[in-house]
Amino acid sequence: MPEPGQHLLLEIALDLASSLTNDDRFDRLLTALRKAIPCDAIALLAYRTPHAIPLAIQGLSPDTRGRRFAVGEHPRFAAMAEAQKPVRFPADSPLPDPYDGLLLNDDSAIPIHACMGLPLFVDSQLLGFLTFDSLTPGVFDHIGERTLDMVSALAAATLKAAIQLDALERQAQHNTQVMQTLTLDAMAQGGNSLLGDSLPMLALKQELALVAPSDFTVLVLGETGVGKELVARTLHAQSARKGAPLVHLNCAALPEQLIESELFGHTKGAFTGADSARPGKFLLADGGTLFLDEVGELSPGTQSKLLRALQSGEIQPVGQDKVRQVDVRVIAATNRDLKTEVAAGRFRADLYHRLSVYPILVPPLRERGGDILLLAGFFLENTRRKLGLAQLKLAQATQDLLMRYDWPGNVRELEHCISRAALNAIREQGRHGVLTLAPGHCALEPVGPAPLPTAPPPGTAQADLRLAVEDYQRQLIREALLANDHSWAGAARALNLDRANLQRLGKRLGVVVSKGL
Template identity: 40%
Template sequence: MPEPEARKKAILIIDDEENMRHMLQSMLRRYGYLIETAEDGVQGLDKIGQQRFDFVLCDIKMPRMDGMTFLKASREHLQNTTVIMMSAYGSIDLAIEAMKLGAYDFISKPFKNEEIRLTLKKAEERERLKSENLQLKDKIQRIAGSLSFGNMVGKSPAMQQVFSMALKVARFDSTVLITGESGTGKELIAQGIHQESERRSGPIIPVNCASIPESLMESELFGHAKGAFTGADKDKKGLFEMAQEGTLFLDEIGEIPFSLQPKLLRVLQEGEVRPVGGTKSKSIDVRVIAATSRDLGKEIAAGHFREDLFYRLNVVPIVLPPLRQRTDDIPRLCRFFINRFNESLNTRIENISSAAMAALMRHDWPGNVRELENAIERAIVLAEGHTLEADNFFGGTTSTADSHPGEDEDAGDGGFSLKVAKARLEARMIRKALAATEGNRTHAAGLLEISHPSLLSKMKLYGIK
């Protein structure tokens, strides 16, 4: 992708001499700065109240409000602005006083044009180094002791390595390929990279390539022109254009049709898209992060994925480990999800029993973190008190639980009938889900992972109102 053009620096020139303002304005514009001017400190205060400036060049001796008074009055507005004072009456004492009030440098008039330019360049370099040092310090602190990245949680060495790599790549526009099993949090890593990048003020557009019909995918990604096909009654922007100056997250990139892969490759290489039915290409400024749960090496060998596209996507690879390989993170993830669901479900779960935690640590988690999240939500719905017990997870129907709750009571009435036991368990879970959602059947169906019509049918069957 082409690099975005650097933002031009804005300078406010405050001087009561019109010739000086004109000279500085003409010279600095030639160097690529954006210029505003003010005749005295009063006008200068008004300007900095309306707009942010990178630099202020301010004369000291002026009518109405002189430069030193301006410095004192403008402290709140100039915390991130470099101020350079100018005076024909320069002295060391005056320069020291200006520095104490927050000025970066002091230049005596008359001065050469090159002197102003070098002073600004030196100030820019100082600000750049200061910013890089702050970023580096922040990164070191995060890598050394952070337990999270964006909305992801993890203290295990494997996840700390993932967080470290994600933080490093976030500073650049390099294409990232995130791989890992379903449910490991690939989209969360992509969101974290976007939020840590210079593109954070732009959009992040997620698209699941597996969910778009093959016949519509080209139009969805690149847009189409009016009349390009039946039903195209107007021009439509594609997802690449919608992600302008932001990030496009292509989830399940392994599902993209082979016939469309050359066009995607060209977009990544040229930084341009051509809408379906269009005659002109459009420049785009988009960072691409792709993800897949497939083994793209096998897909290439089978002739389903282009090798050149793989190498263009795989500039920076990030591999997310499955939950079974980082079981040390399970207790912390459980606490994270309990806090989240306590807020969204208005519950007051405080902890997990040791027996339940032991069962969770033993479980294989084929669905990874997503499965754990669903298990915690279901357990909260079924919980009787403020502690999640082993029999709250999966209704005691999987290897997660230590025991098989309900065996004794089911055997007492209905014998060993699995059909009767299943009906009782279903009725119990439906009642709990409805209670947790205050009777919201749509939400309850979501918790139970069944369709709304299926829930209504089961409520009728079990006499639940």
Template identity: 40%
Template sequence: MLPEELQSIALAVAQVRAVDEVLDAVVRGLAAQPEWALARLWLARPGDLCASCPMRAECPNTSRCLHLVASAGTPRQARKQWTRLDGRFRRFPLGVRKVGRIATTGQGVLLQRLDGDSGWIVDKAWAEREGIRAFAGQPLVFRGEVLGVLAVFSRRELSAREFSWLRTFADHAAVAITNARAFEELARLRERLEQERDYLREEVRDALSFGDIVGRSAPLQRVFQQLEPVAATNASVLILGESGVGKELVARALHERGPRRGRPLIRVNCASIPRELFESEFFGHVKGAFTGALKDRAGRFQLADGGTLFLDEVGEIPLELQGKLLRVLQEGTFERVGEDVTRRVDVRVIAATNRDLPSEVQEGRFRRDLYYRLSVFPIEVPPLRERKEDLPLLAAHFVRQACARLGRPTLTMGAEQLENLQRYDWPGNVRELENVIERAVILSNGAERLRLDLALPETARRSRATPPRPTTPPAPTFVTDAELRRREKENLQAALDAARGRIYGPEGAAARLGLKPTTLASRMKALGIPKP
């Protein structure tokens, strides 16, 4: 065989990325050479056919052996095929016979004349029938590791030069096999990542089923259940909750899922409006109505005509100005400051507050009639400390947003960091979490992982560093494993029944149990619960 021919085969093999195709290309290229009757390739793999292996008695270690993975040749009888991989020599124990010794020693074997080395011939009748006169085998070595053995059976004598070139070709083949394995692993990982991406997209679709509201916890699901029916109406809604829980997101979700979604959503922060500008801000004014009124100006109610007006922090409106707001809510009419013309508007009002308005009414700081006008349908948004199972989704969402906004590569978060997030009570709720995540992204410049340790509030770091004082544990109670599995099975079945067999979605069994759908599916399989 000429070096050019081996080089041509090596170049062809190097262009293949699938392992099976590389193996097939190697043996077919060698078997196509003149008078090279058979080419075979074995790879070292875990032992698997030990009970039926004809060389079992010679095998020193059943944990690993050589597997025949590729075979090609030109038998004298055309009806025979030498591509089979299930014949007598489909397995070779390491260290046994010439092929096994090549794998253990890492040294090639050249038998220039088989008739002079009859001890190496296992099937003499086959060798005589096919005219086999020589054998050459080389180890497939990559970075000091023997991957397997490449062997050829020739109908003519093999020279030392050919044997040396076969050594070079075996090295090329080992590299090609390793590269193909790497490509296949990359393809497998890419497919896995794509599956995880699709699953995460599905999770995000479920988690963001109400606009930008992220979460799947049971408390948040109850909010979603309230949002769904009232969003389709024009009823006034009063959103209650602590500062930073995301009341504006709830208002936006109500608007976007309602009949006015094609019209504007106008937001007014009632706490930021000076007392003397209240009427102008809400109802507008005409030029010259007061000092500084240099031109006509439309108020928020006029801007929101046909759409939705979101009154944020409505509890901050001074008592003496609440009557003016009540009038436009009741009658749908108003006058601009400095103008006698009565204007009519059609506005849906959504209000929000972090105050206890019933108490404010009792104390005389908020008008009772205005409270009832606003709270036709009250919705309370839970604080973050009551839905900590949403923290992983929220944190990942804010990390992506902050990295995109700051032009940073997306950072990763470990399980320990998520535990640190969940140990903190988040008095500032979702807004505080968003600020902490953005601060961590800024402080993580050049790092691959999020530096939450630098961004968490001092109180959170202190509580993490100080372990809780040990207390005397109560006497342990326990149940058997069988009883525990029975209870778990009954619990999962009850959730499936309540969800009418649905696993995914806000109303699905996984959401009711606070589990990921994939986790629920795996538990169902382990407990023998059939899929609905």
């Protein structure tokens, strides 16, 4: 195969100079390089210790964008980093390829035949990787070292420029940050801890970047499973308090008699079982951030004491007369409509206004479009690593299913879906090679009641099977509720389901919580 000439690489460089955004620049780079070096797949990845993170891909499954490849767990990435020069892996290389089974035009799930990787260094610092893969053996063997060095330099310069532009754009947006060293660390720190590039997620990230540097109290709103805790962590990480503690308290996880002690601490002997003094969450978070999850579950008595802490920055441990001053930023979260709770008298209006200085609504997954496959890739790689598998991939039909489903349990439901599907695939396909997740492995329940007009006539085998399945589901739900003191949350944990999904299924099946279950 003839080598690409210097004039072609010069054309690539000039084309990149006219690109307006990083995504556009990366895509143009890959498109041009594929013309210069024909291949079935190409990827540009940033190295953010300890992961190789895809920034742009061509010829690979869309979920690849969401994967985070731990370099220490993927021998080919580790070999590239150690060699510090282009590496051609032989067709019979024993090192597993992280892209096995992920090529779009490879339906056989056989190992990739040709693989070449270029580590991207600038001033002895590893910025990322450029990988080429082909199903044709030996296709990269005749490319000269000088050509590869030029391609590496061009890709590294493109990545470095992207890092610098990213840092400059952040500085212009906030207008309060001091110019920092333009390195990959800067890109990683300012990078998006919330995965997704849909329009709703881009708007959310802009809101977080706006309010994070302030000390305003933030109320994070959204459905169950959308990632409100991750939003709180992102706010803390982008704030001036990022070097101080981020303390988390789930207000619904503790009985009312203990929540005050958890918030404000207690002295020794303050109540039965208080064998020693204990600092509360406010004191532990002094100088940092306190994240109050499910704040809508607080009792009226605790609400009034929380209001005092927010108003004056003063706390009073249980059993102590002395008042202590603390410097804490509060981020609260709830899936309740607090305005409705205020109107019903279940939540204090003054506390609501204190908490909602800057409300942020986290979009549900069904409104995030292409983020679904991005997140699926992230969970696929995590699950593959946890289960010690060679590779996990989604069948095309499964990708279509995930995109059609409306995800009432949001991101958390998607994560559980991938984990469940992986276990079902292991049971069917074993633990070796590339495991393909089929739609049946996901076991996604239809949302809402089954449409009665299309139900099979009574007496048919299909109708009898449906009724038997529904009876069995009712029995399992009732047993789980009885075993967990009629708690839907406890029953959902026992059945490994999302609570909202379980309640929805129970309602459809006519299961109610009562002592007569």
